[in-house]
Amino acid sequence: MYNRFYLAAAAVAAITAFPLAATPALAAGATAAPAVAVSAGPALRLADIEVAPGVVLKANVYTPAGADAENPAPLVILPTSWGLPQIEYLVQARKLAEKGFVALSYTPRGFYGSGDRIGVAGADDVADISKVIDWALAETPSDGGRIGTAGVSYGAGLGLLGAAFDARIKAVVALSGWGDLAESLYGGGTQHLMAAGLLDVAARLTGRPSPELTGMLDEFYKGDDIPKVMDWAALRSPATYVDRINANGTAVMISNAWGDSIFPPNQVGEFFDRLTGPKLLEMRPGDHATTEGLGLVGLPNDAWDDTHAWLERHLRGAGNGIDAKGPVLVQPKLQDGYESYPSWSALTGSELTLGLGDENLLRTGRLSGDAGTGWRTTISADIDSGASAGIIMISPTLEQLAELPPTVALAGVKRAHAGVWKTGRLTEKRELRGTAKLRVTVTPTAAEGTLFAYLYDVNVLGVAKLITHTPYGFEGKQAGKPFAADVTFQGTAYDVPAGHRLALVVDTVDAMYKENNPAFAKVTFSSPAGDPARLTLPLR
Secondary structure, eight states: OHHHHHHHHHHHHHHHHHHHHTOHHHHHTOOOOOOEEOTTSOEEEEEEEEEETTEEEEEEEEEOTTOOSSSOEEEEEEEOOTTOOGGGGHHHHHHHHHTTOEEEEEOOTTBTTSOSOBOSSOHHHHHHHHHHHHHHHHHSOEEEEEEEEEEETHHHHHHHHHHHHOTTEEEEEEESOOSOHHHHHHGGGSOOHHHHHHHHHHHHHHBOBOHHHHHHHHHHHHOTTHHHHHHHHHTTOGGGGHHHHHHHTOEEEEEEETTOSSSOHHHHHHHHHHOOSSEEEEEESSSTTHHHHGGGGTOOOHHHHHHHHHHHHHHHOOOOSGGGGOSEEEOOTTOOOOEEESSSGGGOOEEEEEEEEEEOTTSOEEEETTOOSOOEEEEESSSOOSOOOOOTTTHHHHHHHHSOOOEEEGGGSOGGGOEEEEOOOOSSOEEEEEOOEEEEEEEESSSOEEEEEEEEEEOTTOEEEEEEEEEEEEOSOOTTOOEEEEEEOOOEEEEEOTTOEEEEEEESOOTTSOOOOOTTOEEEEEOOTTSOOEEEEEEO
16 A cells, blocks of 8 residues: 555656756755846845744745835735745736735745755744744835735645734735644544655655654554644644634635645635634635646636735725625536635535435445335455545546546445445435535444545446545444444535436545555444434535
8 A cells, every 4th residue: 555655646746846847946046146127017036034043945025116115015925835946936926016015935944945844834934934024024115014925735824824923914815725734634533644645755855854744754654643643733733723813813815625635625614614804715626736726827717816806905905805705605516606605614505314225136225315224234344445535636636627526337336345325316406515424333343444435426327426525434442343433524515417316335445545444354334223324415
């Protein structure tokens, strides 16, 4: 498993890093260039910002034409993504400067030419944001009363953490960031192995991981002391400091993707609902950083358009209507339009509960309102059934760009290694919005194990498209003793057409995650009369 995983992670990291190799001077943070003005447009300078003795961060600064000490401009700080240098934001920073902002992008500690080692949004990284602001106020015509941050991925998380500890930050745009890092790494009681490994490989290729980071990753992979890793991750989670963000009154815009393989949607939505200041959450199809990626090279992009509008509204007072879009703006999967909701939790207007029924001769159970109870079905663990969440950074991106979600022939799913239930043909379209939930009684032959649940849209040919999925890990159970498993899927927005069927698949192997099923283990699913197995669907 580890070999297959690292090959996939290394390939993705290499693809990500390849374009940067073509610009070695900028990637290293060259410092010899003076400010460059193009006609009457913004002026660009490269800068070294010393944030601690011997620790210099490499930065680019765009200054708008006409800004000076008498006419200071609002300031936007743009920390770069994990594994990318400050050239990441050249296009968007210039656009911000053309709109009258001082736009300063910098490479965080440990990456490329910036000093020190990678600390993963630790105390030093958060303090660096304030020191970068201090430098900008001293060295550029910036207005200390109008300061914001914007960033993708790592830069998004740093911006949110910075706003918790520096009240000067009035507005934040977090694109493909995290609210709860612990939940992102270990949601569903399962190690998100491929996501952690991708970050690990990218850090080693583009920077210098700290001993603390490598130690925590080793602990995470082994899984011997997960609580220690989760405590470390909680200190790096904006959700831990949401009260501070609220007390500062920071205006927060968040944009994420339904299929984000690194920072999945539930932890973002739950964090968002806890914010009390001006706020906007946008959810679109795609994977980590893919929904805003094309905007980084200047192509039309809704996420970056709204980023500019949010900063203009909350740093310049522009009456551009961006506040009226949300608070939650949703683009359903496989669709182009948007829907507006008052909160993340309000995506679900009603619920439909379907029972899990006994298997037929083809080992497929019913999924219906009158499925019945008293049945049992047993599967062998630790063997792939054919159901899958897909490939990190590839499958959700194909869904976003080509409307090709992870797909499987339902008849080909190995029933010896998966429980399968499906509905009859739907007589009307079902608009799924929010988080589906599964409750089923599980009897394992081992004290620990891992399940993976998938919800599929099945067409008339039996081709099943993945709607959403989730891992579910358990430990400390008594072998041979049943327990009720409550499984919460990742949130989604997906319309199942009339004439299609819904299918639920539960198995024990998925390449995206580390599974902890002992060899030769078995799992029995059942539906006792007093606690029937059921799938609860969130409807619009």
